Amino acid sequence: MKITDIKIGEISVPLKTPFKTALRTVDSVEDIIVEIHTDSGQIGFGEAPPTGVITGDTKGAIVGALKDHIIKSLVGMDIENFEEIMLRLNSCIVGNHSAKAAVDIALYDLYGQLYHAPLYKMLGGYQKQIITDITISVNSPREMAEDSVDAIKRGFKTLKIKVGKDAAMDLERMKAIRKAVGYDVDLRIDANQGWSPKEAVKVLTDMEDAGLNIEFVEQPVKAHDIEGMKFVTDHVAIPVLADESVFSPQDALSILQQHAADFINIKLMKTGGLYNALKICSIAEVYGVECMIGCMLEAKVSVNAAVHLAAAKSIITKIDLDGPVLCSEDPVVGGSVFDNDRITPSDTPGLGVTKVNGIRYLD
Structure with a gap:
């Protein structure tokens, strides 16, 4: 199961009521979605919220990290070689935890699909x-x-x-x-x-x-x-x-x-x-x-x-x-x-x- 493509998108989901904390007020979920496509036809899904006030990761930072560093490091790799993939993901750029998390989640999704078992x-x-x-x-x-x-x-x-x-x-x-x-x-x-x-x-x-x-x-x-x-x-x-x-x-x-x-x-x-x-x-x-x-x-x-x-x-x-x-x-x-x-x-x-x-x- 080799990675052939990684697509980036965004979704917007309104909240039932505004979410208020000591740090921010939010009216909707505005998240980046990652799809990792493979040569076997399976797709892994990941997601990252831009939460600059907590993680420092804005929408632009997440997309930039994905396009300029992470995707280039992973396309062509085999999901079977999972440890090597994770080492590459975590070393290809400093910080940018949310972008890495979105890809990490999609990779674990594919890892479970590879071995036909629910991840938990x-x-x-x-x-x-x-x-x-x-x-x-x-x-x-x-x-x-x-x-x-x-x-x-x-x-x-x-x-x-x-x-x-x-x-x-x-x-x-x-x-x-x-x-x-x-x-x-x-x-x-x-x-x-x-x-x-x-x-x-x-x-x-x-x-x-x-x-x-x-x-x-x-x-x-x-x-x-x-x-x-x-x-x-x-x-x-x-x-x-x-x-x-x-x-x-x-x-x-x-x-x-x-x-x-x-x-x-x-x-x-x-x-x-x-x-x-x-x-x-x-x-x-x-x-x-x-x-x-x-x-x-x-x-x-x-x-x-x-x-x-x-x-x-x-x-x-x-x-x-x-x-x-x-x-x-x-x-x-x-x-x-x-x-x-x-x-x-x-x-x-x-x-x-x-x-x-x-x-x-x-x-």
């Missing part, structure tokens, strides 16, 4: 179904409480609450949400780097004192401030999840060696795809530290790959793969089935995607 079974086959949380965008306390109640009515039992825009107001937001949903619902919070270390300790301590029962806090401080994140980890009882601070396996190893966080969040757009995400899983297993699998605002192709990884590995115990259920429509044919909080990977070979509707191909 090839990677470990730990479980058949996973349960995701759903994100509540940052708004007024009243709006967030109402959105939380709506999510519970839809069947979600775990909410990930966006905070980090105003520490004092964040406390009021969480009080309003906990009062509205009660204590049978798990609440996670994501500050998206929005607090200083001392500010994070104060607001998290206030949340502890208020009895809000927070499961964990995600990325309370700036991504580069590992010392600050360790300060938070050392001074609050609420567990800390490192997200934007972890792009590479080396990042994960450094954070775990320093005990700077309690958990690691794996996102394929940060790691450059499944190849490096699997290495982070192995590092976490050695340290006995659980992982969460997350996503950016992505449609179903790339989230589908994250689903297969989550279903494969026991070290991934927390799931934040709500991107497709936030979209107003699904352009992807095949792949994992998203039924509110329950996600079931496809048992067809590879990732199970057969088509992506509405692609606008780029020359």
Whole structure:
């Protein structure tokens, strides 16, 4: 199964409601789609969202990396020679994790198709179904409480609450949400780097004192401030999840060696795809530290790959793969089935995607 061509396109999918965090507000998913074509007629699908504020990868950067470096390095190679392909992909250009992730996902799709097995079974086959949380965008306390109640009515039992825009107001937001949903619902919070270390300790301590029962806090401080994140980890009882601070396996190893966080969040757009995400899983297993699998605002192709990884590995115990259920429509044919909080990977070979509707191909 040799690579004959790699096509690049883009899709646009409106969101049901605007997605608001401490870093940005988004109204639609605008993603780059990659199709890897082979001499056997099989196609592998990958996807990358331009998320400049987090990964530094804009649409132009993703397309440029694909056209000028990645495609030239891979066309003509045989999927059977998978390790060599991955070495080439990861060495042909520095950084550009999202572009690499899109191609990596499509390659793993083809790898599963080559051996006629669903990817989650090839990677470990730990479980058949996973349960995701759903994100509540940052708004007024009243709006967030109402959105939380709506999510519970839809069947979600775990909410990930966006905070980090105003520490004092964040406390009021969480009080309003906990009062509205009660204590049978798990609440996670994501500050998206929005607090200083001392500010994070104060607001998290206030949340502890208020009895809000927070499961964990995600990325309370700036991504580069590992010392600050360790300060938070050392001074609050609420567990800390490192997200934007972890792009590479080396990042994960450094954070775990320093005990700077309690958990690691794996996102394929940060790691450059499944190849490096699997290495982070192995590092976490050695340290006995659980992982969460997350996503950016992505449609179903790339989230589908994250689903297969989550279903494969026991070290991934927390799931934040709500991107497709936030979209107003699904352009992807095949792949994992998203039924509110329950996600079931496809048992067809590879990732199970057969088509992506509405692609606008780029020359």
